[in-house]
Amino acid sequence: MAIEVFAPAKINLTLHVTGQRPDGYHLLESLVVFADIGDQLRVSKSDEMQITVDGPFAQGVPTDQRNLCWRAAELFGETVSIHLTKNLPHAAGIGGGSSDAAAVLNAMEQLFEWPCSASALSLGADVPVCQRGRATLMSGIGETLSETDIRPLDAVLVNPRVDVPTPQVFKGLTTKNNPAMTPMPAPDQNHALWHWLADQRNDLQAPAVAAQPIIAEVLATLASLNPQIARMSGSGATCFALFETRTQRDAAAQTLKQRNPEWWVEPTTLT
Template identity: 60%
Template sequence: MLTKVFAPAKVNLTLHVTGQRKDGYHLLDSLVVFADVGDRVSVMETEEMRLDVTGPMASGVPTDQSNLVWRAAALFDRPVAITLSKYLPAAAGIGGGSSDAAATLLAMSDLTGQTRLPEGSVELGADVRVCLMRRASRMQGIGEVVEPVPNLPPLFAVLANPRVEVPTPAVFKALTAKENPPMALKLPKWQGTRILIDWVASQRNDLEAPAIAAAPIIADVIASLAALPGARLARMSGSGATCFALFDTREAADAAAATLAQAQPEWWVTPATFS
């Protein structure tokens, strides 16, 4: 039996750093959405555990126990052959590893018929819990508090990454202000895409400045996205280096992505719809 699961890119529309615990973990308040672009995970029963990585972003991705996909599958104590098809860049601020792990957990659950996830599943990574939701959510704490955000209007975007890896710990370490205001206690009920974009523009990604200090090219990516015809907002996702621009329509996003890909052929660029 072969089971396949899509692993969508996770995008932080907002990322407010609201504090730091004594153990060093940072507290967040983030509106998270998922894109219609991502990786693919397939699992099939076999006699000995193995992981194959394919796809345009496969280079450098580990194929042993250090990969979250392997560790997620191993929690079920059943040997499987895993194929991870990588389409998302690594260390990119769009939850690739966590989304892959969540997709593996879902694939293994389907394969084994084990509906309750094994102990230790959400400890694989801070973003695994929200990636198991696979829908617009508000993520707080260190990632352990996740609440779905219903009826989010569709968002149309261009995602761009300059193929520069930005280590998340280094970005958090460079953050000077650790205690910043959270989002409003109660999120608005946005009536349409344009209103939602205006609201997102009024929020922040507190990691953007330290990420730019670590990788100045991120500022160039944001500027290039902001200059695209029809772009309403350009911002970095997560701890970088992937950035996004929001548009009123998918048609505008598609055209803008084609323009940017032609101007920056070395970058990873794709249109996307967020939900």
């Protein structure tokens, strides 16, 4: 018996760094949504741990204990065989590894028919929210999660195919005590949502641009397509642009693919 699960791309529409604890963990506030594109996994019971990988971004993915999927299975406490089809770029700020690990935990709970007794937070700040896979307000170090209503958003994701190591980006933060997010508007207030999003931030965007200046080029290119919002997700380098309609989104994606064929460009719906 095998369980097949989807690991969607995680998008931080906002990401405010509001402080740092004495143990070094950063305090965050973020509105997290999920795309309808992502990795695919197949998990089955096995006498020994095993990971196999294919897909357009399979190269360089570890198949041993370095893989967060392996560590997720160890956290659950059972041995499984995992096949991962890697469709999302690496070190891209869209939670690929965290979403994969969360998918493994969810699959193992179905496969073995009992809940994981250990905290998914030990695998990383994004793993608990990725287990939910739906619009969530995340705060603290990733342990405080609150469901929120948000209408589906038409978006284009763009990654210039450069890696941005998360520790390097956090190290580049000049200020770690930044203003918190303001309260979200009601989900049926579309124009209020656009204004609210425009007033929020990704505090990791500036240090990520310093580490990989091409991110600024991506953001400028997205802005030239007249989206409602253009911003970087997570610690980068993936950026997103939100559009009012699917037609505008698809036209923007086509333009981006023609202008920058070396970039990873995907139209998607965020929920």
